[in-house]
Amino acid sequence: MGEIQKIRNGAGVVSEGVRASGAVGDLRLYEFRSRVFRNTRFLRVWLPPGYDDAENAGRHYPVLYLNDGQNLFEAATSFTGIEWQVDETAERLIGEGTVPPLIIVGIDNATKDRIREYMPHRSIHPMMLRVQGRYYPDFLMKEVMPFVERNYRVATGPENTGLGGSSLGALIALYTVMARPGVIGRLLLESPSLWASHRQAIKESRSVRIWPERIYVAAGTAEAASAELSRTVVDDARELAAILRRAVLSEKRLRLVIKDGAGHNESAWAERFPEALQFLFGP
Numbered sequence: 001m002g003e004i005q006k007i008r009n010g011a012g013v014v015s016e017g018v019r020a021s022g023a024v025g026d027l028r029l030y031e032f033r034s035r036v037f038r039n040t041r042f043l044r045v046w047l048p049p050g051y052d053d054a055e056n057a058g059r060h061y062p063v064l065y066l067n068d069g070q071n072l073f074e075a076a077t078s079f080t081g082i083e084w085q086v087d088e089t090a091e092r093l094i095g096e097g098t099v100p101p102l103i104i105v106g107i108d109n110a111t112k113d114r115i116r117e118y119m120p121h122r123s124i125h126p127m128m129l130r131v132q133g134r135y136y137p138d139f140l141m142k143e144v145m146p147f148v149e150r151n152y153r154v155a156t157g158p159e160n161t162g163l164g165g166s167s168l169g170a171l172i173a174l175y176t177v178m179a180r181p182g183v184i185g186r187l188l189l190e191s192p193s194l195w196a197s198h199r200q201a202i203k204e205s206r207s208v209r210i211w212p213e214r215i216y217v218a219a220g221t222a223e224a225a226s227a228e229l230s231r232t233v234v235d236d237a238r239e240l241a242a243i244l245r246r247a248v249l250s251e252k253r254l255r256l257v258i259k260d261g262a263g264h265n266e267s268a269w270a271e272r273f274p275e276a277l278q279f280l281f282g283p
Contacts, residue, residue: 027044041110045152060153062100069106069108103148
């Protein structure tokens with residue numbers, strides 16, 4: 001932890017943002033109260049190099065929102081002790097000119113209520129009948145995004161707005177772009193839990209007509225405990241990609257990656273993140 005920065009949230013209440021000292025670059029942590037979910041979590045705002053420089057005072061930046069924010073920037077806060085290395089990767093690609101300078105916002109999950117918030121439909125396996133995922137689009141678009149846009153120089157419009165996650169965090173990202181088309185223009189789906197709720201997300205995706213401009217879908221061949229279950233994850237990812245292609249998403253707009261031997265973990269997602277970020281926000 002480092003210096004404290006105070007900004008105001010939507011209710012006019014001063015929020016103290018703490019600059020994290022364990023991340024590469026400028027990562028600021030804000031305790032964020034949600035009226036939609038009636039709970040509190042951290043938002044982790046990573047700023048690109050030069051954001052505070054005087055010559056950039058009038059510049060506005062694309063933004064990528066990622067779920068499971070605890071796992072993105074610091075090993076100390078990650079569920080498994082392994083992080084996505086989002087900060088290292090973004091700083092390197094920006095420095096190389098591979099992607100433009102952008103803001104990345106990690107949205108922490110709700111820990112014990114993570115599954116409930118990330119599941120938009122009731123499920124028998126896992127047993128989850130009182131789900132809250134249908135409220136996630138409001139949480140993101142009426143609370144999180146306005147907070148970031150009020151306090152940081154964010155470029156607006158779908159072409160400048162990305163959303164993503166892994167596992168159930170990818171599932172709720174997919175649900176959000178289907179439920180609120182035209183807001184998110186860059187979508188990252190890592191090892192998406194498309195099996196949930198009897199594959200309801202895949203079923204609903206067939207009737208969607210407006211999709212983000214660029215979509216990156218990835219899975220590994222060792223996602224689950226058995227080869228059979230792993231094949232199911234890969235088959236679901238391929239089926240979703242086929243649906244997206246039929247919706248006239250060209251290869252320039254859609255990338256499907258099946259990684260041989262990759263598992264369902266932060267290490268796999270960290271390894272693919274450079275390619276994903278470049279595809280979603282690069283030229």
